[in-house]
Amino acid sequence: MDITDFFDTFFEEAEELLADMEQHLLELDVEDPDSEQLNAIFRAAHSIKGGAGTFGFTALQKTTHIFENLLDHARKGELALRADLVDTFLEAKDIMHDQLNAYRSEEEPDQETFERICQTLQQIALEEIGKSLEAAEGAPVANAASSSDTKAASSQKASEEEAGGAGDSSAASGDMLKVALLNVGEKDRTLLVEELEQLGDVQSHSGDESRYEIFLQGNTSADDIEAVMCFIIEPEQVEVTAIESEAPALADTPEPAQAPVQAKSQDPAPEKPAEAAPKAEKKPEKKAEKPKSKKAAAESSSIRVSVDKVDQIINLVGELIITQSMLDQTVSDLEDANSSLQNGMSLLQRNARDLQESVMSIRMIPMEFVFSRFPRVVRDTAGKLGKEIELVTEGKSTELDKSLVERITDPLTHLVRNSLDHGIEMPDEREAVGKPRTGKLTLAARHQGGNILIEVKDDGAGMDRERLLAKARENDLNVSDTMSDEDVWQLIFAPGFSTAKEVTDVSGRGVGMDVVKRNIQGMGGRVEIQSKKGEGTNTRIVLPLTLAILDGMSIKVGAEKFILPLSAVLESLQPAKGDMYAMAGDDVVLKVRDEYLPVIAIHEVLDVENAITDPTKSIAVIVQGEGRRYAMLVDELVGQQQVVVKNLEDNYRKVPGISAATILGDGSVSLILDITGLHRLSQAKKESGRPVSQQNPKYFKEAEPS
Known part of the structure; x- marks a missing residue:
């Protein structure tokens, strides 16, 4: 079996994990971080690392591994979070996304970017964690801890590189794990054993198709193994347990990476590393609870299906509806059609419509999928403009056809950036006119008849009618003072039209808004604008629920x-x-x-x-x-x-x-x-x-x- 057959599954799941990671990072309160959010970010990085290691995506694996270690310190309270650190984490997420796209395109990620982000994350580990310990334990202890941490990081990095980067800081070197494969065919078993040989020393393996057991010794954690297995077989087909009987023998084995890290977090004194070893041995016991297995089992109730296959089903259902309409027309033309035939046609019509709605619902995706991308857009754009913006989303559960969801994202991004740049004023300007310093941008979606209505609303300065008309005359557009407000607002969609006083990397070149209108019309929709000077602007997009x-x-x-x-x-x-x-x-x-x-x-x-x-x-x-x-x-x-x-x-x-x-x-x-x-x-x-x-x-x- 070719392992590349599983690439698409990994790419899709990694995309989802990166999206979840970004959302949690944006919602993170640096003053009082939620432990559940930190754990979710850590788990996302951990899962991506495991899959990247399986498929040989070295740059992505190493980036996520360093990032994962930082997150581990953050969730243990050893790394004090700040807004600029979260910005660096978001940058790391973007680079991981670029690396993922490179591997998807069968290319190597940019080496210079990879080295830069790794160096940045390692620098944070060496400097910021030491500062946090200094604040918690006092200067003399912290200095020693920082020195110990520097040596530990170097030792750990060398140990991981020697092991091919597959190790995990949470697993002690030499741990014995039993991996049980349930209902796995011979070809998959052979493939999985080969992959496990890359993660440690396979001591023995035996069994049959119903249960096949592999004993693995090495520094790979149960989490890593589960992440690797789940890209090839279903989560419920694998069980990973620690072999407790081996613990006494393993306790005598020196731990070059684990002991200093534990010593650093507990006490820099020489006698502490010996006390840290039992803790490292007990870590696999956490896996006995297997909280993630329940989640994975719940997720296994859904399947991934190619959009082409769904489209084919929709097309066939459409043909069925047409055939049913033809039969209905024929029956209605019969003068002596008996009641049984008419009742049967009525039932067929009802069932065909129900089938059509059920199949169409497969393609429907909640608007949350679109809205989840905008907290990052608003954060980054507001930062560049020096504005304070609050983003509010409404109607995230409103559903839209998948093909429209993918096509509406770019037009919405243009409209959001336009509101941030041209609509919402600078904090001082808002304060001067009695508004809160923080501007409000609302993204809303709701059903309206057979359409979906998407709104981009801001509480900014609104549009200036006279300024728009003056700019239109400068651009030789055919305008008059008697034009309705609705027609005047539509001028912003004219090609090359811009009221920006200077060109920035956000807007001002007169491109984008005409493309927005053209793209929305291409989806069978329309754009409407409502604006009131001094109060704000509401851009409304009306789209059909589906194009099928x-x-x-x-x-x-x-x-x-x-x-x-x-x-x-x-x-x-x-x-x-x-x-x-x-x-x-x-x-x-x-x-x-x-x-x-x-x-x-x-x-x-x-x-x-x-x-x-x-x-x-x-x-x-x-x-x-x-x-x-x-x-x-x-x-x-x-x-x-x-x-x-x-x-x-x-x-x-x-x-x-x-x-x-x-x-x-x-x-x-x-x-x-x-x-x-x-x-x-x-x-x-x-x-x-x-x-x-x-x-x-x-x-x-x-x-x-x-």
């Missing part, structure tokens, strides 16, 4: 049926001739409650034959896209329905004005319309041919609206 299933409005134009995303439909009405205006520049607008909306005649844009050409006999569907409202002329509203989205680009090619396609209950293909794409296509057709206002002048007023 769409709630749509079925419309008819001529003999063709199209689907409009229901989230974009605001209302529908019958246009009156007095509300239609032919504008200069070959545009036609519809007046709706004192607002003039661009008109898009779908039959003209998509060349649909036998459609209604008189707008007063059509139905105007008011839709919203790219922050603007449009009036789409259609012949008939068929009704609302949930449709399975089929990607048109994968199966055919990109079609202007069309975002995707679906299959209706009668087996026909219906195109899902792209609102903003239709508007652009409409403008292009007007430029290349005769506009609507010239083709049918009798339908519109000649005068332009004032």
Whole structure:
């Protein structure tokens, strides 16, 4: 068996452990650190170290080993935490993440960075731990302890390097451990024995498939062995126990690394190392409680499945829904369909919908997965800007499709950094206007109909309408003083638009916000902004819950049926001739409650034959896209329905004005319309041919609206 088969599992689990580590570090109170948080950070580093050692990821293994030793001192109270030390720990976590990515890409991590972080962490161990002991025990004792610690660190490092870096400071050299493998096949047993030979001296191994026992002597801890095993077999398939009968013999064995470390933490006097040995021997007894095994057993109730496999199931369920719709249509067309057949179809429809919802829920991920990344972003950005920021998250349990979760992170990061830089004022400025020195940034998520609403709110200075208009005129944008506030706020999404007075590494180059809007629209969503000068800004992102299933409005134009995303439909009405205006520049607008909306005649844009050409006999569907409202002329509203989205680009090619396609209950293909794409296509057709206002002048007023 090739051990590289387990690389992906290690990479995924290490990613999760690093994310947990960062979250705990950010939440850590340096004045009064929570022991549970310190233990969680330590366990994360320990698990990564064990896996890295198994797969030969030397740089990652050594980095986590040094980091783990520091954390061990911190949780024992031998290392006094400070904000700058936590910053260094966060930097170490980032470097470990870079190392992980390098190994994932089958590359070697940057050696210079590796050496620098190792040196930094070792320096902290030699200096800071000595200071903590000095404060606790007095200067004369502390000096001796510091000297002893320096020698111990050197001795320990030499011992670990001699052992290949696989050792653990918590295990005494020469400990005997029994590793029992339960229900493990021959190939896996052979692989595991080979791996254990790298971690110590295998004394003997025997047994059968149901229980195979391996006796290992060396300086590897039970934790390390469990971490190694769990990347190859399930946690419940391995048992690691200390052989107590060997303890008396091992007690006489000198411990070059353990004894001085224990002496340093207890008393620098020469006689103390002898007293430390029994403590080292008893440490494996902790494993008898095996608190982590229960956790691992609980986690084993879940499985890791490739997203491609889930997508395939979703696609098949979509096909099932389409087939069910076809059968339902056929039964409804039968005049003499008996009640049993109709009841059976109703039951099939209900079960198919339940199956669809259950399968779709597999792809749903809580927004906590996204929000957990922002405490670090806020901390680092606020530090660079010299601002005091409090981050509040709401609705972390709100779920969103995995594909959207991955794509929304970058746009949200841009919006958060924009709020921190442009929105929230400096502490002194806030204090001067009667605000708290600490600004408040809120990330919130909640369901709204068939959509998810994500908000980025700050209590900063808000947007300055006049300043935005002035900047827009400098950039030669088409603006006017009569523009609504909503349209003015949307100016920040124009390419190259920035109100920053100077360029920094946070913002000011005029890039980012236009990409944010484009990416969100690419996900079928929209961005709205609410702002009040002096009180703050609220940026709202509205997204569909999933891209696989769409709630749509079925419309008819001529003999063709199209689907409009229901989230974009605001209302529908019958246009009156007095509300239609032919504008200069070959545009036609519809007046709706004192607002003039661009008109898009779908039959003209998509060349649909036998459609209604008189707008007063059509139905105007008011839709919203790219922050603007449009009036789409259609012949008939068929009704609302949930449709399975089929990607048109994968199966055919990109079609202007069309975002995707679906299959209706009668087996026909219906195109899902792209609102903003239709508007652009409409403008292009007007430029290349005769506009609507010239083709049918009798339908519109000649005068332009004032």
